[in-house]
Amino acid sequence: MFNRAVSRLSRKRPPSDIHDGDGTPSSSHQNVKGTAKWATSLESLLEDPEGIKRFREFLKKEFSEENVLFWLACEDFKKIQDKKQMQEKAKDIYMTFLSSKASSQVNVEGQSRLNEKILEEPHPLMFQKLQDQIFNLMKYDSYSRFLKSDLFLKHKRTEEEEEDASDSQTVAKRASRIYNT
Numbered sequence: 001m002f003n004r005a006v007s008r009l010s011r012k013r014p015p016s017d018i019h020d021g022d023g024t025p026s027s028s029h030q031n032v033k034g035t036a037k038w039a040t041s042l043e044s045l046l047e048d049p050e051g052i053k054r055f056r057e058f059l060k061k062e063f064s065e066e067n068v069l070f071w072l073a074c075e076d077f078k079k080i081q082d083k084k085q086m087q088e089k090a091k092d093i094y095m096t097f098l099s100s101k102a103s104s105q106v107n108v109e110g111q112s113r114l115n116e117k118i119l120e121e122p123h124p125l126m127f128q129k130l131q132d133q134i135f136n137l138m139k140y141d142s143y144s145r146f147l148k149s150d151l152f153l154k155h156k157r158t159e160e161e162e163e164d165a166s167d168s169q170t171v172a173k174r175a176s177r178i179y180n181t
Contacts, residue, residue: 035156042135042143046071054155058146066104067134067142070097074131078124090122098130108133 038045038054045051052068059065073093080086094116097106108130118126146152 034159035152038152039147042139045143054151055143055146058149058151059142061151062142062145064142066097066106067138069104070106071131071134071138073097074127077127080124083122086122086124087119090119090126091116093127094119106130106134 033048034050037048038051045055046068052072056065056068059068070093073089073096077086077089077093080089094102096102096104098108099105099116110129
């Protein structure tokens, strides 16, 4: 329940504006992790390697894993500095996700206008419009279903049970220190 309240607060105010009563940044917000963090936004989910793993599992069951794989490939592509590596990665992205013969073809508008000529002069943002389309598709379609899925809810329950067990141990240790000193 506390985590849900923190999630709601973080959506209303930037994290930098959330403080505890003494004026220091709120440690409770900084500690939001796992499923609670994933549920705040698709962006938060995609920042967490475990979140990506679980989301991919879900998308695989929905036969749309190629969407997140394409998004991730584009993110990696933007970080490449070397021109030759950029050309190789651009060709790989094109052949895997965008060509008419792609093994994991994504469905994006304007795809029919793409051809191999664009691969000759690659630049870090050459796939940005297509990546944005896929992001929005995931955000407004797959992501909301993921948050309601058995896979997500089961992981959330397991996480909460582990947290409760950890809290109980902490209380017991504190009580032990108080009464044994």
